[in-house]
Amino acid sequence: MLKVLVTGGGGMIGQKLAAHLGVHGLNGSSVLQVTLADIGFPDDGAPGIETVANVAETGTMSRLAAGCPDVIFHLASVVSGEAEQDYAKGWDTNMSPMWELLEALRERHEASGGEYVPRVVFTSSIAVFGGPFPDRIGDGFLTAPQTSYGAQKAVCELMLGDASRKGWVDGISIRLPTVCVRPGKPNRAASGFFSGIIREPLNGEEAVLPVEDTVRHWVSSPRAAVGFLLHAANLDTSRLEGRRSLNMPGISCTVAEQIEALGRAAGADAVRLVRREPDPEIMKIVSTWPRDFEPTRAIKLGFRAERDFDQIIRIYLEDDYVIR
Amino acid sequence: MLKVLVTGGGGMIGQKLAAHLGVHGLNGSSVLQVTLADIGFPDDGAPGIETVANVAETGTMSRLAAGCPDVIFHLASVVSGEAEQDYAKGWDTNMSPMWELLEALRERHEASGGEYVPRVVFTSSIAVFGGPFPDRIGDGFLTAPQTSYGAQKAVCELMLGDASRKGWVDGISIRLPTVCVRPGKPNRAASGFFSGIIREPLNGEEAVLPVEDTVRHWVSSPRAAVGFLLHAANLDTSRLEGRRSLNMPGISCTVAEQIEALGRAAGADAVRLVRREPDPEIMKIVSTWPRDFEPTRAIKLGFRAERDFDQIIRIYLEDDYVIR
Numbered sequence: 001m002l003k004v005l006v007t008g009g010g011g012m013i014g015q016k017l018a019a020h021l022g023v024h025g026l027n028g029s030s031v032l033q034v035t036l037a038d039i040g041f042p043d044d045g046a047p048g049i050e051t052v053a054n055v056a057e058t059g060t061m062s063r064l065a066a067g068c069p070d071v072i073f074h075l076a077s078v079v080s081g082e083a084e085q086d087y088a089k090g091w092d093t094n095m096s097p098m099w100e101l102l103e104a105l106r107e108r109h110e111a112s113g114g115e116y117v118p119r120v121v122f123t124s125s126i127a128v129f130g131g132p133f134p135d136r137i138g139d140g141f142l143t144a145p146q147t148s149y150g151a152q153k154a155v156c157e158l159m160l161g162d163a164s165r166k167g168w169v170d171g172i173s174i175r176l177p178t179v180c181v182r183p184g185k186p187n188r189a190a191s192g193f194f195s196g197i198i199r200e201p202l203n204g205e206e207a208v209l210p211v212e213d214t215v216r217h218w219v220s221s222p223r224a225a226v227g228f229l230l231h232a233a234n235l236d237t238s239r240l241e242g243r244r245s246l247n248m249p250g251i252s253c254t255v256a257e258q259i260e261a262l263g264r265a266a267g268a269d270a271v272r273l274v275r276r277e278p279d280p281e282i283m284k285i286v287s288t289w290p291r292d293f294e295p296t297r298a299i300k301l302g303f304r305a306e307r308d309f310d311q312i313i314r315i316y317l318e319d320d321y322v323i324r
Numbered sequence: 325m326l327k328v329l330v331t332g333g334g335g336m337i338g339q340k341l342a343a344h345l346g347v348h349g350l351n352g353s354s355v356l357q358v359t360l361a362d363i364g365f366p367d368d369g370a371p372g373i374e375t376v377a378n379v380a381e382t383g384t385m386s387r388l389a390a391g392c393p394d395v396i397f398h399l400a401s402v403v404s405g406e407a408e409q410d411y412a413k414g415w416d417t418n419m420s421p422m423w424e425l426l427e428a429l430r431e432r433h434e435a436s437g438g439e440y441v442p443r444v445v446f447t448s449s450i451a452v453f454g455g456p457f458p459d460r461i462g463d464g465f466l467t468a469p470q471t472s473y474g475a476q477k478a479v480c481e482l483m484l485g486d487a488s489r490k491g492w493v494d495g496i497s498i499r500l501p502t503v504c505v506r507p508g509k510p511n512r513a514a515s516g517f518f519s520g521i522i523r524e525p526l527n528g529e530e531a532v533l534p535v536e537d538t539v540r541h542w543v544s545s546p547r548a549a550v551g552f553l554l555h556a557a558n559l560d561t562s563r564l565e566g567r568r569s570l571n572m573p574g575i576s577c578t579v580a581e582q583i584e585a586l587g588r589a590a591g592a593d594a595v596r597l598v599r600r601e602p603d604p605e606i607m608k609i610v611s612t613w614p615r616d617f618e619p620t621r622a623i624k625l626g627f628r629a630e631r632d633f634d635q636i637i638r639i640y641l642e643d644d645y646v647i648r
Contacts, residue, residue: 144567151486155479162475243468
């Protein structure tokens with residue numbers, strides 16, 4: 001039986017991942033024990049053993065690791081806007097638990113006589129990059145984050161990379177594009193509007209756009225994000241050749257292009273529901289984010305995203321659209 | 325009075341830095357209070373208040389920061405070979421103290437009502453880079469370290485960069501080339517032989533060369549390294565434009581070229597004292613190190629190194645040569 005741990009298992013991606021695991025299994029195994037750890041869970045959530053746990057509290061990660069999961073999806077995180085506003089909380093939640101997890105896994109590895117080497121899939125982010133940017137960011141571009149969130153993710157990548165090189169975990173960090181269209185309520189991520197300007201108008205509700213229409217960004221769907229996680233869990237990591245952080249594929253498009261796609265999907269009435277209300281704080285954060293990538297390695301390794309933003313909207317309508 | 329703290333102040337670079345400060349002052353100020361923190365000090369050491377302290381022990385960095393130094397040179401570190409052999413000691417010494425220092429400085433900053441913003445100069449290393457490498461490493465190349473030492477240095481850079489962006493320290497990380505020729509006894513650094521093959525033969529003693537003559541590496545003198553530190557302490561950090569980690573200038577040369585320079589300085593008898601004794605462990609570590617750089621930013625910002633390896637040998641003879 002394959003034991004799977006998902007931190008952040010109550011969140012949007014964690015729940016979609018758990019739902020997938022419940023139906024399809026993982027890495028060819030259909031008999032799974034899936035533990036979902038989070039500070040809270042939706043009513044009627046996806047299948048799995050729900051464990052209420054705050055990864056930022058010392059001891060939580062050790063406790064979760066004690067069960068020797070075969071595959072760990074470490075998704076738990078404070079989002080970018082919150083990490084920027086609350087420095088201590090950001091580092092305590094986004095950095096310290098990775099260190100504690102790796103130390104706990106080292107102990108388990110040693111206790112097993114070197115037998116136990118879990119796969120750890122970490123959701124990093126394109127926020128590890130900071131400008132000035134080339135037109136397209138290649139796989140060899142430096143990580144010079146301009147947000148605390150990005151710095152925390154980059155630190156975790158380094159820790160996971162080193163522990164993997166030493167051999168008591170088999171880790172991979174996937175740098176997610178901004179995930180869009182997120183279902184449900186807005187969260188505190190500075191990137192939340194990328195979902196809001198599509199999701200709200202599809203429901204006949206007004207959405208606030210806090211940045212210029214010319215803002216270009218790198219996005220992929222929640223379905224693609226879950227696909228990245230599953231692919232990372234099953235990847236032959238020797239193919240990574242020691243570079244265990246990967247820029248994921250996505251779509252580069254402007255807010256204007258996204259709104260055009262909204263128009264094609266839902267008409268001019270929907271488009272009129274996007275209200276411009278510039279927010280200097282959000283504009284400042286978003287201006288530090290990358291806009292376009294050339295994710296050659298990830299594509300060669302079999303990671304796949306959408307072809308265009310119209311497809312991203314279709315996926316939202318198929319997977320998540322609920323008439324309110 | 326300018327208060328200066330040097331962690332690793334008992335080490336080779338720390339002592340040279342302290343000796344310089346004693347004679348020349350810092351940043352135009354000749355009235356200094358220099359605190360040197362280290363686990364030990366040489367007899368007849370450089371001027372400064374010697375504080376016996378192990379940065380790896382919790383509370384040490386907070387205690388050192390409590391005096392609100394204006395300039396902090398954070399040099400204390402376990403060397404690469406030791407960090408590779410003793411994983412826990414490496415992370416505890418090379419990473420955790422940086423976090424504790426920054427948290428202590430944040431507290432001091434807040435207690436001062438935002439007045440106190442110390443300059444922090446951190447000695448990072450070209451070990452933050454891992455192969456495969458381009459012929460020359462540019463300023464935009466990714467940090468994919470292949471040693472624990474490199475990973476630890478890269479993590480510290482990210483922490484210092486984020487704290488600096490938030491504004492309670494004014495930090496700069498300088499990525500030192502391998503420093504050569506080191507005076508005195510060999511240390512446990514895997515790079516120690518780069519100094520040994522020059523220093524020992526100059527004294528008529530045999531030196532072991534554990535790698536191939538074709539190995540190419542990036543080096544600068546101790547004098548240049550102290551110069552980098554002093555320049556970093558006085559730099560207008562707004563010129564860094566948010567990228568606070570800098571590749572320092574140096575010289576790219578092969579072991580063969582270094583031995584040729586030794587011959588020009590000390591004759592064929594000295595050259596014959598270099599004994600080839602390949603060490604697979606050291607060859608493995610060294611093979612992961614970068615060989616050549618194009619440190620455009622650092623040069624533009626006024627950092628200066630030597631012109632050739634002959635000059636590096638001359639500097640050793642001028643600054644450190646002692647007939648044994």
